[in-house]
Every structure is written in C-alpha cells, then in structure tokens.
Amino acid sequence: MRIALDAMGGDRAPQVTVLGALLAAREGVEVVLVGEESALKAELARHGADLPIVHAPDHIPMEAHATEVRRRPQSSIVVAMGLLKAQEVAAVVSMGHTGATMAAALFTLGRVRGVERPALLVEFPSQKGRTFLLDGGANADCRPSFLVQFAAMGLAYAEASGVAGPRVGLLSIGEEEGKGNALVLETYPLLRQALRERFFGNVEGRDIFLGTTEVVVTDGFTGNVALKLAEGEAKVLFSWIKEALTSSPLARLGALLARGALRRVKDRVDPAQYGAMPLLGVEGAVFIGHGSADEVAVKHALLRAKALVEAGLMERVRDSLASLHV
C-alpha cells in the first residue's frame, strides 16, 4: 500500500515534506513523493536517502486561487490525485493549499454516492480522548442535509479510528431541542430520523473539550472558527504559563522540576500530533495538513493516512452513508 505525498505543498516544501516522508518511511510507510524531480532528488541526496518520485513539473503556490488546479494538470497536487484515481496509491497527503487540494480532489476523484458536499474533519483533544468535528471549514454555508451526511462520515471515521459505538452531537447554543439557529432547528429532526439512537442531540461549545460525544457536526464556518479559536487559546495559555513560570526564581525552580509533566500536557494539545485532517466525501482517502507543518506533522499525517486506509476508511464511509435511515 503506497501513499502519495504532495512534496511541493506547504510553507517549507520540499525540505520539510521530504524529511517527514523519510521519518514515516522509517516507520514502515511506503511513500511516493510527487513533485519536481530534480528538486526532490537534491533534497533526498542531502539526507543520503532514496524514495520513489513521480515527477510533476508544476505546483500550486499558497497564494494561488483554488480554481487554478483546473488549468494546471501538471501541478503536484493534481498529479497526486491522478495516482489515487488510477489506484496506483491508496491515499494522498498534502500540507499545501487547502482550497486547491479540495478542488483537485473533487475534480479528479468525484464525490462518494450520497454526498452533496465533502467536508474537512478536524480533531480536538478531549477529556475522554478525541472529538471529531466536521465540517472544519470546507463549506461556509450549509444546508441541513449536508450536516446529516457529515454525521454519517464522522461516525465512519470515528469507527475507523478505533472508537466503539460513537455518537453524534449537533453543535448548538443550548442543550434542549429547539435551541439554536435556523440551520440547527431544521437539522435536528433530520439527524434524529437518519441516525436514530446514534444521535445524542444538541451539544454546546464546551462539550467539544469535555468529549460529550465523539462526533460533532456543524457548518464549516462555525467549525473553522472553533478550530482556530481552540488553537489560538492553547497557544496563548501556554505562553502565559511559560511567562509565569519564569517570573521568579522559585517559579523557575518549580518549572524545572515539573517540566516533563507540563510538556506532556502541551503535547496533548499540539496540532502536530494530528498531522492532517481528512477530506471526507470524495472518492479516495485524502488528508490535508497545515501549511506551516513541520516534519513531525508530515510524518504523523502519513502514518495516520496509512492506519486509516488499513482500517477500511473508504468502505466505512460508503457504508455509513448508505445506511442512513431516510
């Protein structure tokens, strides 16, 4: 089982992508680098290592418009999607342009039957493990039916990740049925009907970190605000803790002794642990990481893609959508 990495995608590509690929290869992932052959060969040579390369002379820069993929068939992300479409690889991982990756995936692979709009799944650390939220930002405006499909895909992903009997919460601003905005009020009965006992009901912002349900569905606007808020808060809180722990000799000594313990908490909320978010609802396993990803995030993205494909992610997504009660 081979996985294609868009080696030209990301703020520090191809240095970080090639290094991440080498780290993942050492842990048993068969990576195929897609990108400008001479640049990738030079980068591999720096590490005295080798990996298979599929040449793609073009790539989509971070500042480009997503629709450019349509007229740049030689770009690394479009070539990578072509390999997936042709089943030469089992998944595509990109730390590049999110919009361009989504456009290339949709355009090359098409949608899974029953899906109106693919969605990004994002993970939050929670008191009970992890919360899978979708949509993380692919669809700023959603219709109720989209959220029902997101729920089915989220359940499939949670199961492929090893969660037993996951349930879905509908993100709202009150626990009771009847609380929320127009989208939530319309979506609630549809989720009840489609998921039956796998629908928990409404959940609130705090439930994401409490882990009340393993899966949370919302529109891509709210989901993306939540993701970036959570990342920003963690970053700021840890910067304050660091500041406080260097504020006096006593605190500095305490920090030294407690360093390992605090680092474990920081790692627990570090986005690099998650590596990349899956784009669910396209006909193929596609994972998209932060443009600012480091080599550890690239490695984790590749390991995660492998684990999920092995767990039958695509079959589970198709089955979950087909099994909705309508």
Next chain:
Amino acid sequence: MRIALDAMGGDRAPQVTVLGALLAAREGVEVVLVGEESALKAELARHGADLPIVHAPDHIPMEAHATEVRRRPQSSIVVAMGLLKAQEVAAVVSMGHTGATMAAALFTLGRVRGVERPALLVEFPSQKGRTFLLDGGANADCRPSFLVQFAAMGLAYAEASGVAGPRVGLLSIGEEEGKGNALVLETYPLLRQALRERFFGNVEGRDIFLGTTEVVVTDGFTGNVALKLAEGEAKVLFSWIKEALTSSPLARLGALLARGALRRVKDRVDPAQYGAMPLLGVEGAVFIGHGSADEVAVKHALLRAKALVEAGLMERVRDSLASLHV
C-alpha cells in the same frame, strides 16, 4: 448612583447574591436588593448586615420560558427593570435566567434608537488585554445590519472600558475580503462604509486570543459557541495541568514551588473575573452573569456596572450608533 441586583436570580440565590452585594457594598457600590423581602432580610441578618431592599414577591425560575416575564410583573427581574426605567437606579445586574432578563429589559426599557436587536457582549482574555465580542448569544440568526450595530455598541463599550482607539474585526474563516459565509460577505462592505478606518477587516478564531482587534463582531450563534468552547478548553487544560503536576513526586514538588505563578494564569482566564456581560442596545445599563456565579463574580459584576455607568456607557452607546456613516 444606585445599582439594582436581582437578588433572586442565579443557581444559589439569594445566598450568593446577598453575599456578593455585601462585598461590593464594602467597596463603595450602593446596591439595592430586589426580591422577596423576608428571605433577603433573613440572609442579611445571617451576616449581621443591612442593605436597602425593594420587595418583589415573585421570581422567574431558571427552567421557565423567557416569555413568562410578560405575565409576571411582580417578579424580581421585572421589578428591577422598572426601577431602572424610572431612573431610581442607574443599572440592573442579574445572575439569573439570561433569556428572561433579556426579555424583561427589552419589554420594560425598549431599544436604543438605531438598534434592531440588542446583543450580549462577552469578554475574552487576550495577549494584549481583553477582546470584546458580540453577539455572545442573544441572536442566533443575524442580518448584516445587526452586526454593524453590534460594532458601534462594541466600540462604545471598549471606550467606556478605557481602551483608546479600538477597532472592529469581523469574525470569519480567512483574513482576506471575500472569505467567509454569506452573512460575512454581505456585512464586510457595510462595516467598511459605516466605520471607515475603525474597521480592521476580517479576523479569525485565533485572533480573539491574540487580541488582533479589541472588538470582534459575529452572529450570536458563532459567538456563543466561541464563548463556551473557550471556557471549556481553559477548564480542561487546567485540569490536565493539575493532573500532570500530581503525577510524580518531582512534579508535585515543582508544582508546589510554581503554585502562585500558575494560579495567576488561571485567574487571568477565570470567567468570575468578568462578573457579567452587558446587554447592549436596550435603553438602560443591564448586566447578566452566569447562573452558576459565586459571590466574587457577583461583586465583580456590580463593580463593573458601576464603573461603566460612571464612564458614560449609555451616552457612548447612543452617540456611537448615531455617528455611523450611512
């Protein structure tokens, strides 16, 4: 200048409200307790203290529907709003039923000229001080014009809080104009027109904690999700830190030495520090706290109400709305 406290509002009223009122009175706030006279007298007697009471035989329980205020004129929150309407007090503070307090305020006081919908302002700690976000949950579905009015009210509140030259960010899922949902795309040009250079442009979830702008506007659904997510995340992160710091003898010793420093960070993000959120856009200074508030939160709410009224909050809100460029 007297401030009315709905002494029957909140999960642990009147114990917590009376105690909070006494703490605030010690710091110079002239508090009027509104509620069931004999219960309040008994509570005051327990502390060997006295405060003025305005009798209200009824009160709205936390589980009631907000619209019940219309047929319960003797309830503490409606009586308190009556005192404000009659200018016998300069502000009302309630830790009770948020919906009922909003309904009583709107119904008794009416709206400020130029305001279609009153909004709740919520505060987030930020790297640069505080971020004022509205709407925190009063209006789940918003029209673009509402957000323009929220911006004007947020600027007035920031200035009354001592911020010089505040600017407004429009919460979105990308910094560039053209990124966002339908509401954001429609609101952007209206804010540019109405606020001119006081409009910063789009901000993202992370900017709330970074403090990119002092004021952030969004619909009440997204705002309330953001508020509860931020509270939940802080709570969970600190519980993990506590857990980590008791995980080994070395970490425990370190924690002991760094305890004061860590507590200062926790206090910085503690919602009790904020006390209550103002309901802006009604014709009177109204502050609404958490139902779960403790006496410290009640005290802070009363102190903050006093400070803001003294800083000319209501005049500033009226002027700010009147000065929008249309």
